Amino acid sequence: MAQRAHVAEHLETSTGLDNRKLAMWLFLASEALFFGSLIATYLLYRGQSQEGPYPHDVFNIPFTSVSSFILLMSSTTMALAVGAAHRGRLHQMRTWLLCTALLGISFLAGQAFEFTEFVHKGLTLSSNLFGSSFYVLTGFHGAHVSVGVLILLSLWVMAARGRIGQHNALNVELAGLYWHFVDIVWILIFTLVYLLDPLAGGGA
Amino acid sequence: MTLAELRGTRRRREEEGEAHAGGLHATTADYIRVAVALFIITSIEVAIYYIEGLRGVLVELFLALSGLKFLLVVMWYMHLRFDSRLFSFLFAFGLTLAVCLFVAALATMKAGLL
Numbered sequence: 001m002a003q004r005a006h007v008a009e010h011l012e013t014s015t016g017l018d019n020r021k022l023a024m025w026l027f028l029a030s031e032a033l034f035f036g037s038l039i040a041t042y043l044l045y046r047g048q049s050q051e052g053p054y055p056h057d058v059f060n061i062p063f064t065s066v067s068s069f070i071l072l073m074s075s076t077t078m079a080l081a082v083g084a085a086h087r088g089r090l091h092q093m094r095t096w097l098l099c100t101a102l103l104g105i106s107f108l109a110g111q112a113f114e115f116t117e118f119v120h121k122g123l124t125l126s127s128n129l130f131g132s133s134f135y136v137l138t139g140f141h142g143a144h145v146s147v148g149v150l151i152l153l154s155l156w157v158m159a160a161r162g163r164i165g166q167h168n169a170l171n172v173e174l175a176g177l178y179w180h181f182v183d184i185v186w187i188l189i190f191t192l193v194y195l196l197d198p199l200a201g202g203g204a
Numbered sequence: 205m206t207l208a209e210l211r212g213t214r215r216r217r218e219e220e221g222e223a224h225a226g227g228l229h230a231t232t233a234d235y236i237r238v239a240v241a242l243f244i245i246t247s248i249e250v251a252i253y254y255i256e257g258l259r260g261v262l263v264e265l266f267l268a269l270s271g272l273k274f275l276l277v278v279m280w281y282m283h284l285r286f287d288s289r290l291f292s293f294l295f296a297f298g299l300t301l302a303v304c305l306f307v308a309a310l311a312t313m314k315a316g317l318l
Contacts, residue, residue, distance in 0.1 A: 017288050025291045029298030036302020040309055065250045072246060072273075076239040079281040083232060180282045184274050191270035195253055196263060 024174050028181050031144075035185050038140060039192060042133040046197060049128035055197040058118045067110040068190045071145075074103035075183040078152075082176040088166035094159045097172070100179065101152040104145055111142050134193065141189060144182050151175050230280055238280045245269050245276075 013019055081096035115135075123131045155175055158164045164171060249269050252258050258265065279285040284292050 015288075015290065017290065022290070022294075025294045029294045032295065032298035033302050033305070036299070037305055040302070040306035043306070044309055044313055061250065061253060065246065069243065069246055072242045073239065075277055075281050076235055076242075079230075079235045079238075080232060083230070083235065177282055180277055183281075184277050187270050187273045187277070191249070191266050195249065195266050 018170060020170065020174060021177075024177050028177065031181060031185075035137075035141070035188075038133075038137045039188060042137050042193060045129045045133050049130045051128055053118075053121050053123045053127065053130075055130060055134075055193075058121050058123050059194055059197075060114070060117070061194060063110070063114065064190065064194050067107055067114070068186060070103050070110070071107045071183055071186050074100045074107070075180050077103060078176045078179045082169070082173050085164070085166065085169035085172040090159060090165060093164075093172065094156060097152055097156045097159065101149050101156065104149040104152065104179075108142060108145055108149070111138065111145075137193070138189065141182070141185055144185070148175075148179050148182050151178065230283070230286070234280060238276050241276055242273055245273050 013022075015022060077096045077099040081093050081100060084090070084092035084096060123134075125132055125135045152175060155164060155172060249266060252262065252265060278295070284295070
């Protein structure tokens, strides 16, 4: 199994690049379009809610800043895990993978807490245009983070069983690309939705 | 040069050598530097959010700072700075399509068709 993965990494391809990595970038390009359309929908309907709650009624910027920082730091630990995998430092790789998964779970816990708070303040999926577009956008992002956490935990278990090593470090790198993508989507959401929207009086 | 400095230099060179051998071009120190930069930029974003005097230019500032964070993650953590240009092209293509979609939807809404 490990030998087959090793051979696959050295296959000649028409592009000279690993097809799995190329496929991952194609997937991320399609994901960029997916999240682009969700963010566009949110921005297009910004300020068009007929009744509250509005963004400035519910957002807690200090709390979301901490969540954003947690996700940013998970990207750092992921990059360290990829680096350790390429250098054959498997113990370090396992540690960083677990740290990344735990940071991802912390982010999700923060999002669950935030959603609960918003619902208590009267903002549901069907309250107004803001609620619908906000929950769909951030909910899909949360779903992507959840999938990322599952991938990371699977990699961690596989690494603990000796099935991930320097010879197939590309598996960790591909998971890393997905994780970093989820992070950059949040960078945009944090700025466009949380920081800019209340300033624009989103819906007020 | 002290013994500790010599050891530090040797470890750094070994790490850089391993990084290149493993197909990477960034070292652990690079990743930490990017993390520090991301932390500083996020702190600046949150700090200027509360400064009343900057309200007039906040949109431009936020877009510039988040663009910088986006570029740091994409270039260093996702290795686009070192990887094949084809990957950069594919990703830029997806982003461009997303922006085109937004502009088209905005134009349609302005025209009252949505």
